[in-house]
Amino acid sequence: MSQSRPVTAFGPDFPFAYDDWLAHPAGLGSIPEKCHGQAVAVIGAGAAGIIAGHELMKMGLRPVIYESGKFGGRLRSELFEGTEDVIAELGGMRFPVSSRAFYHYVDALGLTTRPFxxxxxxxxGSTVIDLEGETHFARGLGDLPQLYHEVAFAYRAALEEHADFSALTQAVRDRDAHRLKAIWDPLVEKWDERTFYDFVVSSQAFRNLSFRHREVFGQVGFGTGGWDSDFPNSMLEILRVNLLELDDHQRYVVGGVENVLHRLWRQPAACAHWPQGTTLAQLNGGATLGRAVKIGRNAGGGLTITDLWGVSRDYAAVLVTCQSHLLTTSVAVDEALFDQKLWMALDRTRYMQxxxxxxxxxxxxxxxxxxxxxxxxxxxxxxxxxxxxxxxxxxxxxxxxxxxxxxxxxxxxxxxxxxxxxxxxxxxxxxxxxxxxxxxxxxxxxxxxxxxxxxxDENFLGAFKGALPGHYRYNHRMYGHFMQATMPSEQRGIFLAGDGISWTPAWVEGAVQTALNAVWGIMTHLGGASSADNPGPGDLWADLGPVALPD
Incomplete structure (x- = not known):
């Protein structure tokens, strides 16, 4: 074991090394030649949609992108008028270095990042904390009053008491999937139905402190600011943030994170079937289609999407990356395409403002x-x-x-x-x-x-998912939906991706990882497979998949 190994977004629910899969010379996999050139639909031009589209293009498919609003989704970099590079990052703005699958694309595109x-x-440079009219100036934690040190120590102690946190972290560092699951899986049942606030106040360390300590923790948190807005959330969600260091060592993309997707849209790639130099933009005629308003099964067994102008197009598979609530408010989806338990999960997903x-x-x-x-x-x-x-x-x-x-x-x-x-x-x-x-x-x-x-925003209805206690089963249904071999035929061929489908909502790494799951799912749906030398997420699902809780 080595403390020097970095923490990465490896699991914990499904400890699959997406960055290794991406970097392997064998590639993600291939599809039969008879499927080359087939059109597959991707709903949403955010991180999940554009990354999935790029990888599907490399396999020889023709991803057709639909976008109802602004290209980039919640990677939205807005230029101030009259400038060329002065931006406001309206969505994702800080990206932890543990997000190795996301940085695979940032680095490949040659983009520059700096500490956030x-x-x-x-x-x-410096920080001011202003609570209840009392102001403290600090350049680091050491400059703050003793109370803040006590809060930080208490939370670290709570993590050890409730979650065996040091051992969990070491398993992530070592990429020891089975050791990680041996510690994590029992925590799922223990903490799914309990809140972040419960985790804090039930710990011995915080029980020995005052209400003021808990109040300060809610306002200042354990990293990038106050976390009291997350106090009602399932503690599992917060544990993942802590464990995968999603709230640590964060960077921003110089010039705007939206450039990651614009660059990838126009990035030539070595592709099966398509000519050298082909880009996703070229396969889409230089622009996305508009809003998808209807998804249904067609007579040939494939899927048909109708856009806002009433134009219907047929596809061999469909990837949906929009917020789940849009599937019942904005898009008319054939109810038979999803199992009723999955509909429950999609509808019960709770989005934060x-x-x-x-x-x-x-x-x-x-x-x-x-x-x-x-x-x-x-x-x-x-x-x-x-x-x-x-x-x-x-x-x-x-x-x-x-x-x-x-x-x-x-x-x-x-x-x-x-x-x-x-x-x-x-x-x-x-x-x-x-x-x-x-x-x-x-x-x-x-x-x-x-x-x-x-x-x-009618295209989002919220910023990101915030799982409530008891929502693990819903998340499991959505995240595991790309595994379709045992599904009825009428439910196959439509896939889900996005950070809201992932275990780590609000972090782009979740969007990237679920996009890659969907790429594997579409590939296998069309008769393809990953190389035996570079098995994909579905190939290891039986061994490493998330623990199932009884209904």
């Missing part, structure tokens, strides 16, 4: 030193005020910069839902002026603000 300016990190408010400023003025304190004028800020998290993005000393004035979830996000951008900015500035009296942010603002509330 999270609280108490060198990338942030999230809101962000960005402004562009003339320069990174927050780095100016206040002569009275010797500190930067502004710092990355965590607060119980409705801004919750404020982040600063420096593009260089003489260039426009960006402030994420507010990043909030759930109730805090709903507080601003009825308001337009100007009102949201005004509320955020009013809150920050109380934390930084005398600092005039307003004079530096340029252009128009950029805001998002994902729950108000």
């Amino acid at each position: 300016p999270n609280p108490l990190t060198a990338a942030a 999230a809101a962000k408010t960005f402004v562009m400023v003339d320069r990174p003025f927050w780095n100016d030193i206040d002569p009275a304190t010797g500190r930067p004028l502004l710092s990355m800020t965590l607060t119980d005020r409705h801004t919750r998290g404020t982040y600063f993005f420096d593009n260089g000393p003489d260039r426009p910069a960006v402030i994420c004035l507010s990043y909030s979830w759930m109730t805090d996000a709903l507080k601003v839902l009825p308001y337009g951008p100007e009102k949201r900015v005004e509320l955020a500035l009013s809150a920050l002026e109380r934390v930084y009296p005398g600092v005039d942010i307003r004079q530096h603002i340029r252009g128009n603000p950029i805001c998002v509330s994902w729950e108000s």
Whole structure:
């Protein structure tokens, strides 16, 4: 065993090494020549859809992409007007280095990443924590009062007490799948029906502390900010974040993460069947189709998709990557395509709200030193005020910069839902002026603000899944749906992917891994297979698949 081995997003529910599968010279697999050139539909041009489409193209299929809104899905990098590269990351913005399957594509495309300016990190420079009107300035955890150290120690102790966390982490480092499952699988039954808050308050370490300690933990959390909005969630969801270091060592993509998908869309690849230099964009005539409004079985046994203009097209298989609620609100799906237990899971999936408010400023003025304190004028800020998290993005000393004035979830996000951008900015500035009296942010603002509330977007109805206690069985049904050999014939050929189908909602690695599951599923549905030297996720499912809980 080696502590030096990195933690990666390996399991824990299904410990399959997706990065190794991607990197193997044998490739992901192949399909029979008779299937070359066949059209398969991909609904959604987000991370799962574009990555799956790219890999299916390499196998010799013709992925046809449908997109009802904006290319990129929740990898949405919005340019400020009048600029070429000053952006607001409205969706995913910070990507842990443990996300090895995602970084497979980032690195292959030659994109640059930098450390994300999270609280108490060198990338942030400095952090201000403002709770109940009391403000603390820090460059690292060591600068905070003893109470914060006690909270951090208590949570680490709770992880050891309840989850044998050191042993779990070592199994992930070692990629010891069977040892990992031996520890993890019993935790599934123990913690599926218990909340994050229950985990905290039932631990011996937190029982010895005050309510104030739990309150601070909810506001400041264990990494990138407050986690009280996740207190009602199943603890399994939080354990996965901790174990796979999804909240640690995060980076951002310079120029915008949406570029990952735009680049992949136009990236030539070595393909079976297609001419050298073929791209996904070329196979789609340079643009996606519009909204898919209907999915049904056709007389030939394949699947038919009808778009918003009433045009119907037939496909050998369909991959659905949109949020699951859209399958009952936006897309008319033949009910027989999914088992009723799967419909229950898709419908019961609970999505969390999230809101962000960005402004562009003339320069990174927050780095100016206040002569009275010797500190930067502004710092990355965590607060119980409705801004919750404020982040600063420096593009260089003489260039426009960006402030994420507010990043909030759930109730805090709903507080601003009825308001337009100007009102949201005004509320955020009013809150920050109380934390930084005398600092005039307003004079530096340029252009128009950029805001998002994902729950108000008809193409999403929420930012990301937040599993409630008792939802493990639902997640198991959705995640394992790509294994179709034992399904009735009328349910085969339609596949699911996206971070909401994964065990790790809100993280792009979950979208990538489920996309690769679906690629394996479509390949085998069409009579193909992975190489014996590089078995795919379905080939190892019987041995490593997630533990099943009784209905």
